Amino acid sequence: MPQTDTSAADAPAAPAASGLPAMRHRLSTRIISLSLAVLLAVLGMISGTLWLSWKLEGAGAAINDAGSLRMRANRVAIELTLAQARQSNALAMQVQALDTTLAQLKKGNPARPLFLPDEPAIHAQMARVTHDWQQRLRPLALPSDGHDAAPDQYIAMLPGFVAQADRLVGMIEQDSARKTDLLRLSQAALAAMACVGTVAVIYLLYLWIILPVLRLQDGLRRMAAREFSLRLPVESRDEFGTLSEGFNRMAGELQGLYQDLEARVAQKTAELERHNRDLESLYDMAAFLNQASDAEAMARGFLERVVRQFDAEGGSVRVLDSRHGRMHLLAATGLPAALADAEACAAADACHCGDATREAVVTIVDLRTAQRGGVIARDGTACERSGFQALAAFRIESQRGATGVFALHFRAPRTLPPSDRQLLETLGQHLGTALEHLRLSATARQLAVVEERNLVAQGLHDSIAQGLNYLNLQVQLLDAAVTRDDLAETREIVPMLRHGVEESYQDVRELLNNFRSRLGTGELRPAVEETVERFRRQCRTEAALTIDENAGSGAGRPLSPEQQLQVLFILQEALSNVRKHAMAAHVAVALSHGREFRLVVQDDGEGFDPDELATRADAHIGLNIMRERAARLGAQLQVQAAAGRGVRIELILAATAQADTRPDTKTTQTTGIQS
Structure with a gap:
């Protein structure tokens, strides 16, 4: 391979024109032109060989038919001899076949193919053979003037006709031999042309494609070795010339870019390291803020990390009291006590820190030249007096x-x-979110405690308070009876006091059991059975419990432990009302869990008038408690009552309000009612 000089000094001047080369200079145009020329030459050679093969095939058929003239002439002689002894049409058929063969040889048949060579001598010999047959032999075999056939004369003249036919066959064979030689010569020429053409195409492709590609490859290799002063020679006006020009422009641009590449890499590396440090700081701060449970400890830890990261000598965190326009110190580090407790720093509108609550960010490079309201303080700010x-x-x-x-x-x-x-700024937003989360968590805990205390108070009011009120009235009656020395009334009141104390004691035990009730996963059924059994022990009312086994087979979603606990509280409150007020002989509890969860408590006691109940709803705290618990569940509580006809309480929890069946990380919920 010739050596390629890729130095910039020896490279010829690049053409002034840019962009794609002209049509006639394009590499694709040269390749297409070369391909078309080779294709035309090959097609010409193939067409010639096909033509010679076709001619040879027709000449071969002519040799066969010309050779058959001798055989058919002899058959005519045989039939002519036999025709004297018997009557037969075979002679006419043989004569007709020989006439047909001569006609086909003379006319030719491209479909077979069958034709005589285009040599004049062959056609003259064919005319002599035809003349001998038509003028001399055929009249002797089949005379047309009514004379008898002359077999002896036909046989005597037959050798001359056969000799002429042999000569015709020989001439056709000689012509075919010449064409066969010509066919072999053309095939050899085609092979030579293929070899020469292949070498020529390879050489041209090497010059047009491979050599420029090798130059580009060598240029890329040297460019990868940071030899940016390299320039490729532009020796053509085709696509590779355009590529060489583009390569030279790219090399020039890379040479210019590489000069300050190290500085850019160092700058980007520093930025990346800074971003990584910022991300680490944000992650560390977020992890710390999520773990801290006290506002002061959170602010102190936040401040220590920020001061350490930014090399500050001091720092402070103050919370804003927007109602009074003051800021209260939450945490401080590195500050003198006088500065931390300075009254000027407590007012939101009296220092630079307070300005940050309105402007988001306040940065002062030099406090000695800082202004507030366009005026520089003569005695300096509190921070400046403290040495900052x-x-x-x-x-x-x-x-x-x-x-x-x-x-x-x-x-x-x-x-x-x-x-x-x-x-x-981002860290300040994180700290604000964490402090707000602490505030909301504390508020949520307070609300939960208040709500639970409200339920406890309602339970105490509905049970123990009423019992103590009853005992108070009985004690007053007892005191009056003792004062009157009415022994009979005293004896009547004492059992009532004993009964009231026992009932209050049962109420206290029932409330303690209710407050201690805790349900795990799938424990509603045994808890309901235990509640009904305790009701049976507390009073003489007959209690029947029915649990629909089929409905609890998984048709509905399971209840969460919190929902199960609220259902149990409602059942306990309903049974407590039956025991205290209904004076019932029977009570029926039915529980089913299909697509909807249902709890029904029905007694045959005295009942009540709903209209009268509406006028003094405060006296029936138990129903209000049940309604509040049903509302917390998102369920419907239906109360059907009539004076003297008992009370029916039905709790319905729709499927959409029931707990989700997906497993949780803490509790895997199962069906609330187990069959």
Whole structure:
């Protein structure tokens, strides 16, 4: 392979024209032209060989038919001899066949193919053979003037005709031999042309494609070795010339870019490291804020991490009291006690930190030249008097808005880049969200305690308070009877007091059992059975429990432990009302869990008038408690009552309000009623 000089000095000047090369200079045009020329030459050679083969095939058929003339002439002689002894049409058929063969040889048949060669001598010999047959032999075999056939004369003249036919066959064979030689010569020429053409095509393709590709490959290899001064020679005006020009332009651009590449890489590396540090700081801060459970400890840990990361000499976290316009110190580090407790720092509108609650970010490079309201304080700010010369304050905000501010104090002038300011703003938002989460969690706990106390108070009011009120009335009656020395009334009141005390004691035990009730997964049925059994022990009312086994076979969603507990409380309250007020002989409890969960408690006691109940609803706290628990469940509580006809209480929990059946990380729920 010839050596390629790729130096820039020896490269010829690139053409002035840019873009794609002209049509006549394109590599595709040359390849297509070469391919078409080779195709035409090959097709010409193949067509010639096909034509010679076709001619040889026709000449072969002519040789066969010309050779058959001798055989057919002899058959005519045989039939002519036999025709004197018997009558037969075979002679005419043989003569007709010989006439047909001569006609086909003369006319030719391209379909077979069958034709005589185009040599004049062959056609002249064919004319002599035809003349001998038509003028000399055929009249002797089949005379047309009514004379008899002359077999002896026919046989005498037959050798001459056969000789002429042999000569015709020989001439056709000689012509076929010449054409066969010509066919072999054309095939040899075609093979030689294929070899020469292949070599020529390979050479041209090497010059047009392979050599430029090798140049480009060598250029890319040297370019990969950072030899950016390399330039490829532009020796053509085709696509490879355009590629070489583009390669040279690329090399020039890379040479210019590589000069400051190291500086850019160092800059990007520093930015990436800074982003990684910021992400680590955010992750560490988020993990700490999620673990902290106390606001002061959270603020102190937050401040320590921020001060350490940004090399500050001090810092503070203050919460905003927007009602009174003041900021209360939550945590501080590195600050003198006088600065931490300074009255000026407590007012939201009296210091730079307070400005951050309105402007989000306040950064002061030098406190000695800082202004507030366009005026520089003569005696300096509190931070400056404490030895700090720079300040950066950032707002602590949550969904409620600004909730406070945290500040970093520096003893030397300090400038924070935009990336650090953005990180500190984000940290302030994280701190605000964490503090808001603590506040909401505390509020939620308070609400839960208040709600539970409300339920406890309702239960005490409906049971123990009424019992104690009854005992108070009986004690007053007993005191009056003792004062009157009415022994009979005293004896009548004492059993009533004993009964009231026992009932209050039972109420206390029942409330304690209710408050201690805890249900795990799938424990509703045994808890219901235990509640009904305890009711049977507490009073003489006959209680019947029915649980629909088929409905509990998994048709509905299972209840969560909290839902099961509320259902149990409603059942306990309903049975407690039956025991205290109904004076019933029978009570029926039915439980079913199909697509809907149903709890029915029905007694045959005294009942009540719903209209009268509506006018003094405060006296029936038990029904209100059941309604509140049903509302918490998202269920319907239906109360059907009539004076003297008992009470029917039905709790219906729709399928959409029931617990989800998906397994939880803490509790895997199963069917609330187990069959």
